[in-house]
Amino acid sequence: MSVRVRIAPSPTGSLHIGTARTAVFNWLFARRHQGTFVLRIEDTDLERSRPEHTQNITEGLKWLGLTWDEGPYFQSQRVDLYQQKIQALLDQGLAYRAFESPAELDAMRASQKARNEAPRYDNGHRHLTPEQVSAFVAEGREAVIRFKIDDAREIEWNDLVRGSVAWKGRDLGGDMVIARAAKPLDIGPPLYNFVVVVDDIDMSMTHIIRGEDHIGNTPKQILLYEALGADVPQFGHTPLILNQQGAKLSKRDGVTSISDFQYMGYTPAAIANYMTLLGWSPPEGMNELFTLDEAARVFGFERVNKAGAKFDWDKLNWINSQYLHQLDPATLTDLLIPYWKEAGYSFDPVGDRPWLEQIAQLVGEGMARLDEAIALCRYLFVEDVGFTESAAQHLKQPSVAAALTHILTALEPTADLTAEAAQGLIQDAVKTQGVKKGLVMKSLRAALTGDLQGPDLLQSWLLLHQRQLDHPRLEAAVAIARPNNV
Numbered sequence: 001m002s003v004r005v006r007i008a009p010s011p012t013g014s015l016h017i018g019t020a021r022t023a024v025f026n027w028l029f030a031r032r033h034q035g036t037f038v039l040r041i042e043d044t045d046l047e048r049s050r051p052e053h054t055q056n057i058t059e060g061l062k063w064l065g066l067t068w069d070e071g072p073y074f075q076s077q078r079v080d081l082y083q084q085k086i087q088a089l090l091d092q093g094l095a096y097r098a099f100e101s102p103a104e105l106d107a108m109r110a111s112q113k114a115r116n117e118a119p120r121y122d123n124g125h126r127h128l129t130p131e132q133v134s135a136f137v138a139e140g141r142e143a144v145i146r147f148k149i150d151d152a153r154e155i156e157w158n159d160l161v162r163g164s165v166a167w168k169g170r171d172l173g174g175d176m177v178i179a180r181a182a183k184p185l186d187i188g189p190p191l192y193n194f195v196v197v198v199d200d201i202d203m204s205m206t207h208i209i210r211g212e213d214h215i216g217n218t219p220k221q222i223l224l225y226e227a228l229g230a231d232v233p234q235f236g237h238t239p240l241i242l243n244q245q246g247a248k249l250s251k252r253d254g255v256t257s258i259s260d261f262q263y264m265g266y267t268p269a270a271i272a273n274y275m276t277l278l279g280w281s282p283p284e285g286m287n288e289l290f291t292l293d294e295a296a297r298v299f300g301f302e303r304v305n306k307a308g309a310k311f312d313w314d315k316l317n318w319i320n321s322q323y324l325h326q327l328d329p330a331t332l333t334d335l336l337i338p339y340w341k342e343a344g345y346s347f348d349p350v351g352d353r354p355w356l357e358q359i360a361q362l363v364g365e366g367m368a369r370l371d372e373a374i375a376l377c378r379y380l381f382v383e384d385v386g387f388t389e390s391a392a393q394h395l396k397q398p399s400v401a402a403a404l405t406h407i408l409t410a411l412e413p414t415a416d417l418t419a420e421a422a423q424g425l426i427q428d429a430v431k432t433q434g435v436k437k438g439l440v441m442k443s444l445r446a447a448l449t450g451d452l453q454g455p456d457l458l459q460s461w462l463l464l465h466q467r468q469l470d471h472p473r474l475e476a477a478v479a480i481a482r483p484n485n486v
């Protein structure tokens with residue numbers, strides 16, 4: 001039987017890193033076994049589901065390279081099927097209508113709490129007589145539909161990640177609601193645990209690979225497979241992604257959605273690589289930098305960890321920097337242009353292309369994230385860069401004004417400047433002013449970039465010269481340097 005797996009996100013928010021990592025594992029498993037990877041949008045919660053979230057999810061999956069072979073299927077378009085299946089369970093006596101009002105259910109829970117018992121439905125309406133049902137209907141009550149859960153059952157499965165897992169029927173909270181309240185004879189909106197099983201059966205899923213947060217749903221779902229007369233697929237519950245404190249990674253930890261990572265300037269290959277490492281270890285001898293295709297050749301659940309995976313920004317940044325450093329200047333330029341635009345820097349993406357590619361080449365080496373290019377490249381784009389406190393302090397040192405004035409006088413603002421010529425100007429200043437080369441370099445950096453650190457100085461100078469920004473900056477630096485030196 002060929003492998004069929006799915007990712008089944010609910011479009012109630014952007015594509016979350018946890019969902020994306022689950023998608024990665026499903027994708028890798030499907031590719032490893034030449035199977036089929038299905039995308040199903042679980043949008044039965046009509047109030048919280050939004051088309052823009054669906055779009056964010058599908059775009060995020062595509063951006064990561066997690067292409068699906070089937071779908072997207074939308075649960076909102078399959079409600080007839082769910083209702084038929086619920087009707088079948090009602091007809092077989094495996095499900096029933098329960099009429100308790102929300103207030104009655106609250107009271108039930110409150111008295112259980114008072115007795116120090118775990119909250120559960122007491123299965124009170126499991127055996128209503130036809131007369132009791134008629135009385136509730138006459139009262140105008142609505143009914144939910146509950147699936148019968150046998151308290152005496154033991155439910156066990158062999159989890160692909162966790163090995164043997166067992167649950168007791170009596171720990172499942174009593175007969176479970178599979179459809180929300182509706183007028184009697186109607187079937188209200190069906191709920192997650194039910195529709196997911198109907199779909200996984202209908203779509204012939206062989207393996208259900210999902211986050212560990214769903215582990216408590218699995219015993220309920222296994223009972224539903226049995227009730228619906230279907231084979232139970234294999235389950236694999238993957239470890240959660242945790243923050244550094246060991247709690248589930250959430251919005252409070254900063255970014256959590258794939259589009260946030262994209263916006264911050266992580267490459268899709270780096271994110272996909274890092275997500276795979278969050279919970280899976282490559283076999284001995286395999287480099288930890290790999291493409292999804294490379295990982296798919298060796299992926300298996302025997303190397304998926306049981307313990308939660310701590311999200312480590314330093315590691316992600318390191319991986320991303322490795323990917324950025326591999327990019328050729330043209331590709332890097334394409335990736336950087338949106339960030340420079342967003343920063344409001346003025347340039348002509350076509351006419352200035354050679355200059356922009358030189359910038360990309362200059363800064364690429366030092367970057368871990370694309371958005372760093374905004375601050376890193378500011379001095380190359382803006383007219384008035386200003387001076388940091390330390391740069392201004394340096395410019396006031398003795399001999400700085402004289403050295404910079406020497407360079408300024410010799411520099412032809414509009415003529416081409418080569419690396420050799422620029423070096424010659426520096427050497428001249430050293431010789432004629434009798435100062436150390438280090439002082440001249442530091443002064444030039446302060447003058448040209450407004451700071452004491454940054455990308456390669458000589459290259460920066462040549463790039464600034466192409467825009468005729470070096471002359472005015474040297475003038476401004478000399479102006480603040482001179483007062484202390486007269």
Ligand code: GLU
Nearest residue numbers: 008009010042196210214
């Ligand atoms: N819609 C569920 C979620 O987003 C899917 C869970 C499952 O894979 O069964 O968590």
